[in-house]
Amino acid sequence: MTPQRLVMTQPDDWHLHLRDGEMLKAVLPYTARQFARAIVMPNLKPPVTTAQQATEYAQRIRAALPQALREQGITFEPLMTLYLTDHTSADEIRRAQDSGLVHAIKLYPAGATTNSDSGVTDLHRCTKALEAMQRHEMVLCIHGEVTHRDVDVFDREAVFIDKVLIPLRHRFPELRIVFEHITTRHAADYVRSASGPIAATITPQHLLYNRNSIFQGGLRPHYYCLPVLKREEHRQALLAAATSGSPKFFLGTDSAPHEQGAKESACGCAGCFSAPFALEFYAQAFESAGALDRLEAFAAFYGPDFYRLPRNTKKIALSRVQQQITSPIAAAGGSIIPLGFGEALDWRFEGPA
Numbered sequence: 001m002t003p004q005r006l007v008m009t010q011p012d013d014w015h016l017h018l019r020d021g022e023m024l025k026a027v028l029p030y031t032a033r034q035f036a037r038a039i040v041m042p043n044l045k046p047p048v049t050t051a052q053q054a055t056e057y058a059q060r061i062r063a064a065l066p067q068a069l070r071e072q073g074i075t076f077e078p079l080m081t082l083y084l085t086d087h088t089s090a091d092e093i094r095r096a097q098d099s100g101l102v103h104a105i106k107l108y109p110a111g112a113t114t115n116s117d118s119g120v121t122d123l124h125r126c127t128k129a130l131e132a133m134q135r136h137e138m139v140l141c142i143h144g145e146v147t148h149r150d151v152d153v154f155d156r157e158a159v160f161i162d163k164v165l166i167p168l169r170h171r172f173p174e175l176r177i178v179f180e181h182i183t184t185r186h187a188a189d190y191v192r193s194a195s196g197p198i199a200a201t202i203t204p205q206h207l208l209y210n211r212n213s214i215f216q217g218g219l220r221p222h223y224y225c226l227p228v229l230k231r232e233e234h235r236q237a238l239l240a241a242a243t244s245g246s247p248k249f250f251l252g253t254d255s256a257p258h259e260q261g262a263k264e265s266a267c268g269c270a271g272c273f274s275a276p277f278a279l280e281f282y283a284q285a286f287e288s289a290g291a292l293d294r295l296e297a298f299a300a301f302y303g304p305d306f307y308r309l310p311r312n313t314k315k316i317a318l319s320r321v322q323q324q325i326t327s328p329i330a331a332a333g334g335s336i337i338p339l340g341f342g343e344a345l346d347w348r349f350e351g352p353a
């Protein structure tokens with residue numbers, strides 16, 4: 001029988017871009033409606049590189065939650081991250097750990113994606129920081145792509161596994177790693193079969209679309225994110241991993257808002273804004289695989305278990321209601337085109353259950 005309503009433990013988003021200032025105010029409510037907590041990416045301009053900056057950013061995020069949502073009993077807990085650079089010290093990792101607020105350190109290979117200019121040029125420059133992370137059991141979140149110009153864009157994740165991830169884990173076997181927004185069969189296979197403390201997050205766009213979506217009847221910038229969408233065989237491998245029931249795979253939207261003009265441009269930004277319909281997208285993907293019964297664990301259990309945080313206790317509900325994604329989202333004086341714009345969804349997020 002096809003279920004008409006889904007009630008589940010409130011999920012968390014284990015990879016999210018909230019930005020800052022007016023953009024933060026505009027996008028935060030969408031995430032806070034659906035998710036109790038989120039791992040907040042540090043790729044601001046300039047990036048969040050110290051525990052002190054992370055503490056201040058967390059305060060701005062808390063302050064940006066609108067009064068109207070608070071009055072509905074909605075709370076939101078930002079789980080902060082630091083941006084790893086060639087200069088991150090072991091002391092900074094310790095301060096991050098002591099803050100109780102920073103839950104991961106983020107590795108962006110320099111030049112890999114939006115605002116990654118300060119990223120790591122060579123992991124050997126980060127030995128002290130990595131040793132400290134391993135010692136303090138601090139999670140390392142990884143944007144897993146090499147950035148050499150001579151590596152094909154569609155191969156960057158697979159090459160990263162061989163050239164960077166495997167040697168890194170060889171040097172730091174106890175380092176707790178989240179391989180973020182995986183996009184290929186190679187990454188899913190690697191994480192599934194790897195021993196030791198490694199998990200992966202999977203975005204809604206990589207579960208729902210393949211690279212054809214970027215070129216459907218013309219160039220479609222709102223389907224462009226990094227790592228870029230891959231072939232259909234990879235989408236299927238990711239869907240199989242997400243719905244497998246393995247605790248190594250959990251939800252991370254990578255919702256990454258950019259103003260419409262910044263994406264519809266001669267050099268458009270990477271990032272899909274999925275926050276307004278995040279759970280609906282995942283429900284759509286899981287239902288397509290006949291695995292709705294596995295959505296709750298993927299969305300609400302395996303993430304906190306890996307991060308060693310308590311699972312949420314509140315419940316939320318989605319109902320089977322057809323809805324069309326028709327409206328741009330007003331933000332910071334402009335608009336953002338949400339992921340799936342113009343498409344139909346079979347589910348609608350209701351709210352607390």
Ligand code: NCD
Nearest residue numbers: 017113114225226256270271
């Ligand atoms: C992210 C952004 O816009 O900050 N973009 C994206 O395509 N995912 C950066 C990132 O996580 O790679």
Ligand code: ZN
Nearest residue numbers: 017041254256
């Ligand atoms: Zn991201």
